[in-house]
Amino acid sequence: LAADDPDFMGREIAEQPETVERILSELAPRVSTGDLWRELGLPHFRRVAVLGCGTSLNAGRIIAHAFGAFGAIVNTAVTASEAGAVVLDAETLVIAASQSGETADVLRALDELQTGRGRVLALTNSMHSTLARRADGVLNCSAGPEIGVAATKTFVAQVVTGVCLALSAMVARGTILRAQADAIVDDLRRTPDRLENAIAVSRQWVPDIVESVRDAQGFLFLGRGAGVVYAAEGALKLKELTYRWAEHYPAGELKHGPLALVEEGTPVVVIESADGRLSANVAEVRSRGGRVISIGGPGSSIPVVDGHPEAFARSGRVSQGRGGNTFAACGPLESVVPMQILARELAIALGRDVDKPRNLAKSVTVE
Numbered sequence: 001l002a003a004d005d006p007d008f009m010g011r012e013i014a015e016q017p018e019t020v021e022r023i024l025s026e027l028a029p030r031v032s033t034g035d036l037w038r039e040l041g042l043p044h045f046r047r048v049a050v051l052g053c054g055t056s057l058n059a060g061r062i063i064a065h066a067f068g069a070f071g072a073i074v075n076t077a078v079t080a081s082e083a084g085a086v087v088l089d090a091e092t093l094v095i096a097a098s099q100s101g102e103t104a105d106v107l108r109a110l111d112e113l114q115t116g117r118g119r120v121l122a123l124t125n126s127m128h129s130t131l132a133r134r135a136d137g138v139l140n141c142s143a144g145p146e147i148g149v150a151a152t153k154t155f156v157a158q159v160v161t162g163v164c165l166a167l168s169a170m171v172a173r174g175t176i177l178r179a180q181a182d183a184i185v186d187d188l189r190r191t192p193d194r195l196e197n198a199i200a201v202s203r204q205w206v207p208d209i210v211e212s213v214r215d216a217q218g219f220l221f222l223g224r225g226a227g228v229v230y231a232a233e234g235a236l237k238l239k240e241l242t243y244r245w246a247e248h249y250p251a252g253e254l255k256h257g258p259l260a261l262v263e264e265g266t267p268v269v270v271i272e273s274a275d276g277r278l279s280a281n282v283a284e285v286r287s288r289g290g291r292v293i294s295i296g297g298p299g300s301s302i303p304v305v306d307g308h309p310e311a312f313a314r315s316g317r318v319s320q321g322r323g324g325n326t327f328a329a330c331g332p333l334e335s336v337v338p339m340q341i342l343a344r345e346l347a348i349a350l351g352r353d354v355d356k357p358r359n360l361a362k363s364v365t366v367e
């Protein structure tokens with residue numbers, strides 16, 4: 001595949017399917033038994049707060065959402081550098097998500113938050129990190145070494161590991177049936193294929209898109225529902241690698257302000273979803289001359305989600321039996337792949353160093 005990419009980032013993007021495959025072969029047998037959660041030895045909790053920065057915070061948002069969707073657990077994602085103002089009660093499970101486990105903002109947040117006894121779980125790619133030593137329980141996201149400064153495979157690894165954790169915890173407390181959990185795990189097992197497909201399709205489609213947006217100075221990323229977090233991650237990758245401005249929004253917010261940014265040729269990346277309102281939002285962009293780059297769905301620029309949105313609506317969605325809520329375990333996880341590849345290829349076209357973007361470091365040990 002891209003094992004011959006000259007940069008680490010290209011190789012790390014290509015490694016995502018096998019990374020998820022490995023994680024699932026390790027975790028899946030312990031998810032629908034509840035053992036993954038039980039083995040951590042953490043106390044019963046009523047609420048969940050997931051803490052992190054940057055890409056880890058985006059992964060954290062998806063993980064927090066999973067606790068809500070699988071078990072109606074009240075959940076929040078906390079920006080670590082702003083944790084000082086956050087009030088938690090003593091029965092909140094705090095999940096600190098940090099690839100490096102050395103991020104100063106995360107460590108400081110643990111000092112500032114009044115966490116209950118024994119309630120901090122580290123989700124990290126570094127089992128020997130400061131965070132792992134500080135936490136009461138540690139879950140390895142097992143992505144293997146990531147050298148490129150921009151997080152790619154560690155993001156996917158955090159999402160899948162965190163969603164497995166949420167599912168396992170809900171089985172252990174009896175909130176979700178084992179059969180339901182099995183169905184979700186079966187769907188998760190399709191993730192490597194979906195990522196592989198997304199890589200293949202993106203390699204085919206993204207080069208032309210890069211040509212058409214090369215001179216654009218600003219980008220918008222839109223999604224609805226679970227797609228919003230992926231829009232955030234796509235915008236973050238584009239900013240850090242290309243040094244172009246990129247903003248993300250829930251698509252419904254467009255008409256409340258950001259639509260003013262759209263002019264002839266403005267690139268607007270849209271993560272398709274089964275939510276019918278999205279097409280009205282996209283029509284607003286098109287009628288102002290915006291260059292819509294849609295991900296997933298029939299006729300989209302990058303049709304990565306197989307048969308999406310219908311397949312998305314079918315696959316991985318599990319009735320929770322609570323107000324009819326449904327949730328695809330990780331949301332449109334594979335949508336991140338074309339955005340990673342778009343950011344990388346545009347950065348290369350602009351002469352940027354994709355492994356070492358300016359002003360950034362792999363491990364951020366200052367506040």
Ligand code: F6R
Binds near residue numbers: 056057098240
């Ligand atoms: C973005 C990126 C950063 C990190 C952030 C947190 O690609 O890499 O946003 O995600 O600095 O780092 P960790 O996960 O090490 O706490």
